Amino acid sequence: MKSVMIIGGGITGLSAAYFLQKQADQSGVSLDIAILEQADYWGGKIRTDRVEGFVIEGGPDTFIATKPWAMELCRDLGLESRLFGTNPHQKNTYVLHQGKLKPLPDGLTMMIPTRFMPMLRTELLSWPEKLRMGMDFFIPAREDAPDESLGAFVSRRLGRAAYEKLIEPLMSGIYAGDGDQLSLKATFPILHELELQYGGLVKGALAMRKKSRPGHQNGRMAGTPSSQAGMAVPSRTDTSRSVFLTPKTGLAEIVEQLVARLNASGVDLRLKTRVTSIRKAGNGYRLELAEKKHIDADAIVLASPAFASGNLIANLDSELAGLLQETPYVTTATISLAYRQADLPRSLDGYGYVIPRREGRQALACTWTSTKFPHRAPESMALLRVFVGRAGQEEQIPSEEPELVQIARNELKLTLGITAQPVLTRTYIWERAMPQYNLGHPHRLRIIEELLSQLPGITLAGNGYGGIGIPDCIHSAETAAGQVWAYLNQQSESIA
Numbered sequence: 001m002k003s004v005m006i007i008g009g010g011i012t013g014l015s016a017a018y019f020l021q022k023q024a025d026q027s028g029v030s031l032d033i034a035i036l037e038q039a040d041y042w043g044g045k046i047r048t049d050r051v052e053g054f055v056i057e058g059g060p061d062t063f064i065a066t067k068p069w070a071m072e073l074c075r076d077l078g079l080e081s082r083l084f085g086t087n088p089h090q091k092n093t094y095v096l097h098q099g100k101l102k103p104l105p106d107g108l109t110m111m112i113p114t115r116f117m118p119m120l121r122t123e124l125l126s127w128p129e130k131l132r133m134g135m136d137f138f139i140p141a142r143e144d145a146p147d148e149s150l151g152a153f154v155s156r157r158l159g160r161a162a163y164e165k166l167i168e169p170l171m172s173g174i175y176a177g178d179g180d181q182l183s184l185k186a187t188f189p190i191l192h193e194l195e196l197q198y199g200g201l202v203k204g205a206l207a208m209r210k211k212s213r214p215g216h217q218n219g220r221m222a223g224t225p226s227s228q229a230g231m232a233v234p235s236r237t238d239t240s241r242s243v244f245l246t247p248k249t250g251l252a253e254i255v256e257q258l259v260a261r262l263n264a265s266g267v268d269l270r271l272k273t274r275v276t277s278i279r280k281a282g283n284g285y286r287l288e289l290a291e292k293k294h295i296d297a298d299a300i301v302l303a304s305p306a307f308a309s310g311n312l313i314a315n316l317d318s319e320l321a322g323l324l325q326e327t328p329y330v331t332t333a334t335i336s337l338a339y340r341q342a343d344l345p346r347s348l349d350g351y352g353y354v355i356p357r358r359e360g361r362q363a364l365a366c367t368w369t370s371t372k373f374p375h376r377a378p379e380s381m382a383l384l385r386v387f388v389g390r391a392g393q394e395e396q397i398p399s400e401e402p403e404l405v406q407i408a409r410n411e412l413k414l415t416l417g418i419t420a421q422p423v424l425t426r427t428y429i430w431e432r433a434m435p436q437y438n439l440g441h442p443h444r445l446r447i448i449e450e451l452l453s454q455l456p457g458i459t460l461a462g463n464g465y466g467g468i469g470i471p472d473c474i475h476s477a478e479t480a481a482g483q484v485w486a487y488l489n490q491q492s493e494s495i496a
């Protein structure tokens with residue numbers, strides 16, 4: 001029987017095993033599949049705590065439905081009826097501006113303004129800054145653009161102020177990145193495509209918005225970014241079903257269902273199993289484990305973060321290992337705090353707020369979880385979640401829980417005036433968690449692919465390559481499973 005080892009038991013590794021097992025079952029072939037996970041729990045960055053009537057997400061809290069792969073997996077797992085969207089009744093999002101919360105203007109499509117009145121009215125930008133945004137209609141497209149940074153691109157089209165006050169905080173919520181380093185082509189290639197196709201960002205976003213209207217022949221495309229981008233920022237004009245979905249008691253439901261299915265189909269699921277290195281052994285590979293044992297495999301899916309995968313293959317190809325190890329990952333933390341509603345000085349009438357880098361705060365965003373997902377806190381309680389840590393400011397993340405809670409409480413006091421003692425707190429530190437698709441990322445991916453083709457039977461999957469959102473990870477897992485399957489078939493044929 002052929003054996004496949006999957007390294008990493010996050011959503012990528014679990015889905016890769018699921019797709020591979022499904023393929024084997026459909027073909028009536030027996031495969032020996034194992035997932036090796038160093039932690040003592042499944043799910044990696046997906047971490048849900050259900051405590052005292054609260055549903056607390058430590059990592060991601062939703063997935064975007066405009067990228068189909070997570071939705072399709074949930075359907076396959078029988079979870080579709082468990083999915084619900086964000087609260088459609090209180091959709092406000094705020095931006096911190098000079099220490100005060102200002103509403104994000106209506107009519108943003110993929111972060112780009114498409115309605116004039118809300119932009120004219122917004123207090124986030126001055127009149128000269130608004131005028132500068134309007135210049136987008138007249139600035140010619142740059143056809144020969146190299147791998148431009150997101151910051152440079154948006155500043156070129158809409159002006160630096162629009163970038164710093166509007167686009168940067170929205171983008172930060174996705175990548176925790178530095179927009180002046182992030183590659184436009186690797187993160188939001190759709191924006192570059194809009195410039196080329198329509199001659200400007202606003203013109204392009206307007207055209208996308210028109211296409212997204214019900215009845216348009218292309219159907220609903222609101223907020224559909226190119227599949228290569230990370231999570232999308234959908235149109236706020238979308239009033240039907242939310243584009244952000246999550247199972248009723250948290251994303252861990254997907255993990256739990258995957259684990260149950262894999263267990264039932266005989267996949268070997270091993271927690272507390274750290275792989276330390278991989279080397280060649282006969283026609284396949286030998287995986288060395290931390291507990292001084294080894295396992296042999298015909299094929300391997302590296303579903304660990306890119307830098308960890310690089311460490312593992314250092315003996316096989318040092319150049320490839322180096323490229324993977326170099327992929328920058330930012331450390332972030334989330335702090336969830338619960339309060340009695342009666343202790344809050346203002347109503348939490350929206351999904352929360354984002355904080356531009358220029359505001360100089362330690363936090364980068366705050367989600368009003370109990371408004372975004374009303375049933376995730378008991379009736380009389382409010383649940384908030386503060387995000388800390390972004391590219392270039394990671395040294396500001398303390399490693400101790402009380403300090404993290406203090407940062408979050410300071411933020412809530414400064415912005416929302418909350419001084420009460422929280423009734424419950426939970427902190428999650430995510431070391432090297434958010435991959436940064438910086439300038440040069442697309443080129444590096446091409447070299448990685450070329451070098452990987454010299455290691456038959458090894459595939460890479462996960463958030464370090466073509467997208468960081470959960471749907472992207474699932475998509476990469478499905479692709480990796482397909483590649484492994486094709487490789488094993490090819491091997492069997494050549495032996496026959």
Ligand SMILES: Cc1cc2nc3c(=O)[nH]c(=O)nc-3n(C[C@H](O)[C@H](O)[C@H](O)COP(=O)(O)OP(=O)(O)OC[C@H]3O[C@@H](n4cnc5c(N)ncnc54)[C@H](O)[C@@H]3O)c2cc1C
Pocket residue numbers: 007008009010011012013036037038039043044045046058059060061062063064231273274275276303304305308312332333334430433434461462463468469470471473
């Ligand atoms: C705070 C936060 C909020 C986010 N919010 C969202 C969101 O709302 N929506 C969304 O779509 N995405 C979101 N993301 C991104 C998304 O959660 C991740 O990209 C995705 O979960 C990564 O899954 P993965 O399986 O590829 O990697 P991981 O979850 O990192 O799993 C990799 C696993 O590999 C294991 N591993 C590493 N090395 C070894 C080894 N040597 N041996 C054995 N095991 C090993 C690790 O222990 C880990 O469990 C968020 C991420 C964070 C951190």
